[in-house]
Amino acid sequence: MRNHIPDRKCGRVLILVMDGVGVGELPDAEDFGDTGSCTLGNMAEAVGGLNLPHLGALGLGNIIPLLGVPPVDKPLAAYGKMAMQSPGKDSTGGHWEMMGLTLQTPFPTYPNGFPSDVIIPFEERIGRKTLGNKAASGTEIIKELGLEHLETGFPIVYTSADSVFQIAAHEKVIPVPELYRICKTARELLTGRHAVGRVIARPFLGEPGSFWRTPRRHDFSLTPPGSTLFNSLSGSGYQVVAVGKVNDIFAGSGVTSSIPAAGNREIFLRAVDAFKKLDRGLVFATLVDFDTLYGHRNDVKGFAKALEEFDSWLPALLSELRQGDLVVFTADHGCDPSTPSTDHSREYVPLLIAGPGVRPSFLGVRSTMADLGATLAALFGVEQGDGTPIQGILEKGKVITD
Incomplete structure (x- = not known):
């Protein structure tokens, strides 16, 4: 104890x-x-x-x-x-x-897609071009670009109103372990003013017209x-x-x-x-x-x-x-x-x-x-960070002792 x-x-x-x-x-x-x-x-x-x-x-x-x-x-x-x-x-x-x-400055967001000083080094590091590079719904962008992804093998990069760099790939085109490796590469690159909150792997399966996202999503967050x-x-x-x-x-x-x-x-x-x-x-x-x-x-x-x-x-x-x-x-x-x-x-x-x-x-x-x-x-009874403790939540006498 x-x-x-x-x-x-x-x-x-x-x-x-x-x-x-x-x-x-x-x-x-x-x-x-x-x-x-x-x-x-x-x-x-x-x-x-x-x-x-x-x-x-x-x-x-x-x-x-x-x-x-x-x-x-x-x-x-x-x-x-x-x-x-x-x-x-x-x-x-x-x-x-x-x-x-509590964050003092917001994570960066990219409503118009990621700039060339992000995308070009990323493509060079992974040895592939990318598709998309815009703010979009995850389900909609794989409908839009899924066929081209199947034909080219290029991963689909997109973002949202949140500070995210999302990478979608068909599991039979880019296996999940490889997709995770690509995401880790993005995480290593996205630092400083481009330190997005999360890089997210978005694997999917299916055929054109019936793509569906699999549960093997993985988030690579900032520490x-x-x-x-x-x-x-x-x-x-x-x-x-x-x-x-x-x-x-x-x-x-x-x-x-x-x-x-x-x-x-x-x-x-x-x-x-x-x-x-x-x-x-x-x-x-x-x-x-x-x-x-x-x-x-x-x-x-x-x-x-x-x-x-x-x-x-x-x-x-x-x-x-x-x-x-x-x-x-x-x-x-x-x-x-x-x-x-x-x-x-x-x-x-x-x-x-x-x-x-x-x-x-x-x-x-x-x-x-x-x-x-x-x-x-x-x-x-441990060190606290930001915020103020809420008083009076516990009834009197409700104390745990060893």
Whole structure:
């Protein structure tokens, strides 16, 4: 047992990030073209109401007006919402900020494609020309350029409103290991003013007219430029378990164990299994389907159905909680499927903190997502990064001791 943190207030924490599930535009949303965005609220209106009884009981409907999810008199969780201070609306910045590392300058973006001082050295290093080099939907660009890719063997390079350098290739033309090698080359080149947040491998299969992306996507992220809660926890002997793409987002920094998983169901099940096996520490999982399958494709009904499925899984998790456990439900940004844009949206994110020792209360509107990391650092008794700990979450006497 660990005895050098005698006032530790929690033993096990599970963070479940509902990727893209924002709860309303931030004050500067207009600067990002996101005026009127409210992923959760607009979706609920569009489908005539959401059926989320378990998230509703925790207090989701107390955060914002939500058709089908009314506020409850006695929520089971502490609830509120958080603003993103980092200048952007991307997954990397959102994840880093909630773990205590706030970006001061935005990652570079390329709405008009990558300049010649990026593309030419990249093509020289990989020994191939490239196709595309523009901002585009991933599914649309393989429809547009997939046949030419099959004929030439040239990888498809594209970006989005986020700071990403994406490389799509048919697995029978460029095998996945080779695609990963190409992505690593791009990651090595994209430094300094071109240090994009992520280089993403986007393998696909199929024939012209019926291409489909395979689950062997892989993200090659920048290493966080400073310490996060992951580093504080692992450096103090706690376990930090990253499920799914989380290890990639943090480039493995501070992670003690990584569990691969794809799709909401598998990610959730593996996260819960890891949480059950956890001794002391953190399990962090991001449920990606909300964003990748529905938000970016403006699929309002699919998004709503996925949320309702996720809600139906929660009783099995919540029944496993023991004294000293916390489960956090939040998001990393918005991705409103009801707007014309297919990109992320600059929004507040929800915050629900549940557990046997939690005092149900309104946590307010937090000025930064880093308050979550600061709160957990205080409860674990480790060094904190940016943000301010939220006071009064735990009931008196709910302290874990060795």
